[in-house]
Amino acid sequence: TVTVIGNNHQNKSNRGQYKNKLIAIACSTGGPKALQRIIPLLPENLDCSVLIVQHMPEGFTHSLANRLNETSKLDVKEAEHGDMIKKGVAYVAKGGYHMRLTNQGNGVHKITVTKEEARNGLRPCADIMYESLADTNFDEIICVVLTGMGSDGTRGIKFLQEKKNIYVIAQDEATSTVYGMPKVIAETGLVNEILPLDQIAGAIRKNMGD
Numbered sequence: 320t321v322t323v324i325g326n327n328h329q330n331k332s333n334r335g336q337y338k339n340k341l342i343a344i345a346c347s348t349g350g351p352k353a354l355q356r357i358i359p360l361l362p363e364n365l366d367c368s369v370l371i372v373q374h375m376p377e378g379f380t381h382s383l384a385n386r387l388n389e390t391s392k393l394d395v396k397e398a399e400h401g402d403m404i405k406k407g408v409a410y411v412a413k414g415g416y417h418m419r420l421t422n423q424g425n426g427v428h429k430i431t432v433t434k435e436e437a438r439n440g441l442r443p444c445a446d447i448m449y450e451s452l453a454d455t456n457f458d459e460i461i462c463v464v465l466t467g468m469g470s471d472g473t474r475g476i477k478f479l480q481e482k483k484n485i486y487v488i489a490q491d492e493a494t495s496t497v498y499g500m501p502k503v504i505a506e507t508g509l510v511n512e513i514l515p516l517d518q519i520a521g522a523i524r525k526n527m528g529d
Contacts, residue, residue, distance in 0.1 A: 339426075340367040341457045342523060345445035347374040347467025349496025351383055353516055354465070355390065358409055360520035363392035366527060368428075369409035370398075370420065372445040374467065377415030384411040400432040412443035419451035428455055441471055445500075449475025453482040461526055462487045463519065467500035473507060480509055488512045488522055 346353055350373045361369070373383060381397045387409070388395035396402075398410040398418050410430060412418035417438075419431045438444040449472060452460055462485055464472045479485055487510045489501040494516040505513055512522055 339456070339458045340461060340527065341420075341452065341455070341459075342367055342369040342461045342463065343449060343452060344369065344371045344463040344465065345448070345467070345472035345500060346372070346465035347469065347471065347497070347500060349466035350374070351386075352496075353490065354383075354387060356516050357463075357465075357520045357523070358387050358393060358395060359391040361391070361393055361409075361523065362529060363407065365393060365407050367406055368404040369393065370404075370412070370418070370448060371409060372412045372418065372443045372448050372471075374441055374443070374471070375414040377413070380411050380414040387411070398430045398432060400430065402430040404428050404430060412448065415442055417443050417447045419447060420455055421451065422455050426456065439469070439471065441469075445472040446475035446478075449479050453479050455483075457483065459484045459486060461485075461523060463523070464488070464501045464504045465490045465516075465519075466495035466497055468497045469499050470503040472500055473504045476504060476509060477507060485509070486511050486526055488514060488519055490519065491515050 384395050384397040393407055393409050395409040397413055413432055416432045416434050420428050421431055423429050460483055462476050489505050489510045491513050492498040514522055
């Protein structure tokens with residue numbers, strides 16, 4: 320079953336007005352396999368960038384990005400400090416570091432990668448990534464919360480929705496390895512769609528007007 324949940328900040332009739340978008344994905348336990356069912360299904364000409372926070376230690380995210388790159392039409396890379404994000408490219412947060420996006424003006428956004436304190440035991444932390452998006456100039460941010468333990472992502476998305484137009488997709492319980500992160504965000508009422516894993520790429524493409 321597919322659950323579609325309304326959200327005060329968004330309705331389907333005005334979705335098309337947002338042209339300048341960003342996709343921001345959070346995942347933890349079971350995330351690498353889940354990403355393999357989403358990122359390879361996104362089109363090569365995707366008209367936005369993708370940011371991914373997958374909880375992993377240092378050294379593992381590089382191989383994750385390489386595996387996704389091999390199977391995807393998009394370019395997928397481990398995020399590096401100073402990367403200017405480009406449309407059609409997915410950036411995986413570096414294990415053991417926090418990733419933020421900073422607005423450089425004139426539509427340019429740069430990734431910062433910092434080795435600072437873990438938040439709630441997590442580094443990278445999705446909350447930190449989502450919070451950083453509040454100062455960007457995107458018309459809409461598509462937030463995707465996938466399988467994982469705990470509640471990372473929810474606090475950041477709550478903060479973000481006060482500043483930006485967001486569209487939130489959460490993985491459903493039946494297809495989640497651990498129904499923690501998507502469950503917590505679903506309970507906030509901010510989620511637009513709760514979907515099985517195999518339908519998430521299609522929902523992203525539909526939101527992008529594909």
